[in-house]
Amino acid sequence: MLAYLLRRLGLIIPTFIGVTIAAFAFIRLLPGDPVLLMAGERGLTPERHAALLKQFGFDRPLWEQYLDYLWGALSGDLGNSLVTKKPVFEEFFTLFPATLELSVCAIAFAVALGIPAGIIAAVKRGSVFDHTVMGSALVGYSMPIFWWGLLLIIFFSGILKWTPVSGRISLIYFFPPVTGFMLIDSLLSGQKGAFTSALSHLILPTIVLGTIPLAVIARQTRSAMLEVLSEDYVRTARAKGLSPMRVVGLHALRNALIPVITTIGLQVGVLLAGAILTETIFSWPGVGKWMVDSIFRRDYPSVQGGLMLIAAIVMLINLIVDLLYGLINPRIRHTG
Amino acid sequence: MSEQTANTPELDTRPAGRIALLIEFWQYFRENRGAVGGLVFFVFICLVAIFADFIAPHGATTQYRDALLVPPVWQEGGDWRYLLGTDAVGRDMLSRLIYGSRFSLFIGCVVVSLSLFAGIMIGLVAGYAGGATDTIIMRLMDIILSFPSLLLALALVAILGPSLTNAMIAIAIVQQPHYVRLTRAAVMGEKSKDYVTAARVAGVGPVLLMFGTILPNCMAPLIVQAALSFSTAILDAAALGFLGMGAQPPTPEWGTMLAEAREFILRAWWVVTFPGLAILLTVLAINLMGDGLRDALDPKLKRS
Numbered sequence A: 001m002l003a004y005l006l007r008r009l010g011l012i013i014p015t016f017i018g019v020t021i022a023a024f025a026f027i028r029l030l031p032g033d034p035v036l037l038m039a040g041e042r043g044l045t046p047e048r049h050a051a052l053l054k055q056f057g058f059d060r061p062l063w064e065q066y067l068d069y070l071w072g073a074l075s076g077d078l079g080n081s082l083v084t085k086k087p088v089f090e091e092f093f094t095l096f097p098a099t100l101e102l103s104v105c106a107i108a109f110a111v112a113l114g115i116p117a118g119i120i121a122a123v124k125r126g127s128v129f130d131h132t133v134m135g136s137a138l139v140g141y142s143m144p145i146f147w148w149g150l151l152l153i154i155f156f157s158g159i160l161k162w163t164p165v166s167g168r169i170s171l172i173y174f175f176p177p178v179t180g181f182m183l184i185d186s187l188l189s190g191q192k193g194a195f196t197s198a199l200s201h202l203i204l205p206t207i208v209l210g211t212i213p214l215a216v217i218a219r220q221t222r223s224a225m226l227e228v229l230s231e232d233y234v235r236t237a238r239a240k241g242l243s244p245m246r247v248v249g250l251h252a253l254r255n256a257l258i259p260v261i262t263t264i265g266l267q268v269g270v271l272l273a274g275a276i277l278t279e280t281i282f283s284w285p286g287v288g289k290w291m292v293d294s295i296f297r298r299d300y301p302s303v304q305g306g307l308m309l310i311a312a313i314v315m316l317i318n319l320i321v322d323l324l325y326g327l328i329n330p331r332i333r334h335t336g
Numbered sequence B: 001m002s003e004q005t006a007n008t009p010e011l012d013t014r015p016a017g018r019i020a021l022l023i024e025f026w027q028y029f030r031e032n033r034g035a036v037g038g039l040v041f042f043v044f045i046c047l048v049a050i051f052a053d054f055i056a057p058h059g060a061t062t063q064y065r066d067a068l069l070v071p072p073v074w075q076e077g078g079d080w081r082y083l084l085g086t087d088a089v090g091r092d093m094l095s096r097l098i099y100g101s102r103f104s105l106f107i108g109c110v111v112v113s114l115s116l117f118a119g120i121m122i123g124l125v126a127g128y129a130g131g132a133t134d135t136i137i138m139r140l141m142d143i144i145l146s147f148p149s150l151l152l153a154l155a156l157v158a159i160l161g162p163s164l165t166n167a168m169i170a171i172a173i174v175q176q177p178h179y180v181r182l183t184r185a186a187v188m189g190e191k192s193k194d195y196v197t198a199a200r201v202a203g204v205g206p207v208l209l210m211f212g213t214i215l216p217n218c219m220a221p222l223i224v225q226a227a228l229s230f231s232t233a234i235l236d237a238a239a240l241g242f243l244g245m246g247a248q249p250p251t252p253e254w255g256t257m258l259a260e261a262r263e264f265i266l267r268a269w270w271v272v273t274f275p276g277l278a279i280l281l282t283v284l285a286i287n288l289m290g291d292g293l294r295d296a297l298d299p300k301l302k303r304s
Helices: A002-029 A034-039 A046-055 A062-074 A088-123 A128-141 A145-159 A182-189 A194-229 A232-239 A244-282 A287-296 A300-328 A330-335 B002-007 B017-031 B033-050 B093-129 B131-145 B149-160 B164-191 B194-201 B206-242 B254-264 B269-297
Strands: none
Touching: A002 A062, A002 A300, A002 B131, A002 B149, A034 A046, A088 A128, A088 A182, A088 A194, A088 A244, A088 A287, A088 A300, A128 A194, A128 B269, A145 A194, A145 A244, A145 B206, A145 B254, A145 B269, A182 A194, A194 A244, A232 A244, A244 A287, A244 A300, A244 B149, A287 A300, A287 B149, A300 B149, B017 B033, B017 B269, B033 B093, B033 B269, B093 B131, B093 B164, B093 B206, B093 B254, B093 B269, B131 B164, B149 B164, B149 B206, B164 B206, B194 B206, B206 B254, B206 B269, B254 B269
16 A cells, blocks of 8 residues: 555656646746736836846746745745735635535535436436436536526526525624634534525535536446446345345445546546636635636736646645545555 | 358458448447437537528627617517527627527637647657657646646636637647547557557558557547547637636627626526527537447447
């Protein structure tokens, strides 16, 4: 297991360095030099321009600048936002819990619906249920989620008036963040109605962000389950006279879930990309919306830092998923 | 046919050549009703795009100042001149949707061609060369893949400047690693086979060996991927348009139309519903086709 871990780490380090180079290059690929970008519309005298270039170290060789950047990145210094002047690192991690909460809820929603739907579809293969699930999964998979979100707002917020249109919690509630997860914080605050408010704000974004993972997980569970159900050991278990529930739930499911877990892991990137759209539609104060806003505000240090941190998070989660995968599937650990 | 082949296995009496392959492919494809439905709808969209000038009742950007936010014809206040209603500046929704199909198909074609071409080239080199070249290329692809695709596309558009062309370039860059991986894997699988060795021994040079001998045998997964990424390209371009980083108004691109319609969602459902429905149906049709293609071309991946 240790060898496997080391091998995976050995793969991830060059990729991480590459990501930092990409983020470093990002700000230098923009038209105009970094100082002009930071100055924005104000304009600079040539002397001040040169002085600033020197002050920020942009006159030094590129590799020196890069090493500085890398060192800063590793110690949590990603520069300051041009708009708020606060450290990018701090800004990112103030907003990240909101994205994390939304993503966790979305993936939980997708797993809770997708896996049972996939299993039943596989067991009742060819039935109306199977066709309905697979048909809906294909529609879900093809869904432009930004439109899906707008439709849900029209229906549930506009017509039925069940859910709020945007934000994380009603403005009448205020309490200091403890965990950063609004659902938990609102419970901890003990304020009446706070939890319900947080929950009602969370429902639609969760559905929107969870739709594509739900479709993918349902399809993957069904096909993995079908494959496993045709294996000899399942037939043996059936022949032994085990109840269908036991055969499917215990024998087949354990092996069928292995590829499904990989699929769930692969949804991390999908979730973070989807979070950009979902957060924009619902004005959800997370890192996705912050990235889009930063791009529009030309707040390039924020964009640069956000790019790197998000890629690092995706890589980290993929690593964890890989390790889990090695844990449940010994074959990978020994050969892969 | 079956009798003869049973007796003398080396004698294959099926019609030879590409036509036969196409016929066989069509027979598989035809079995999948969803795929055929997708194909029909896709052809319909193509026809709409080609003949947009003849079937659109109004111009895509023509404004009728006396008809702002007119609802669709079946709703109270609807007008027969504007079947699906008009938007906030009095443009006919139906005409804009019809012209919009041109953009979506164009985006799909350009992005797939660019990423397919680049991906095949890079993948062939990586798979054929192996060693350090291969490692460097694949690490680069890993780096691209470690960013969420839409985020990377957004960042690239931030560098290049928001426009439809730049959005397409960005999406193509984000998508090509998938082709690189597929091509490389297929090339590595084929490279050591006897027919390649035979060609090499016969004196075929590396370029011809790559493109003439190996590549044609790696096409099936690439075609399937191309079909599926056609729909991803349309979705991503619409998402960029929606975020204001793709096609710019007044272009009747479906995602851009949605962005313009956002502020009216609670007042005029039709300006929001129809462009999204157009995206969904087009993407769905292409995905259905892609599933059918995969089943017909690649028996290994066949859905059970």
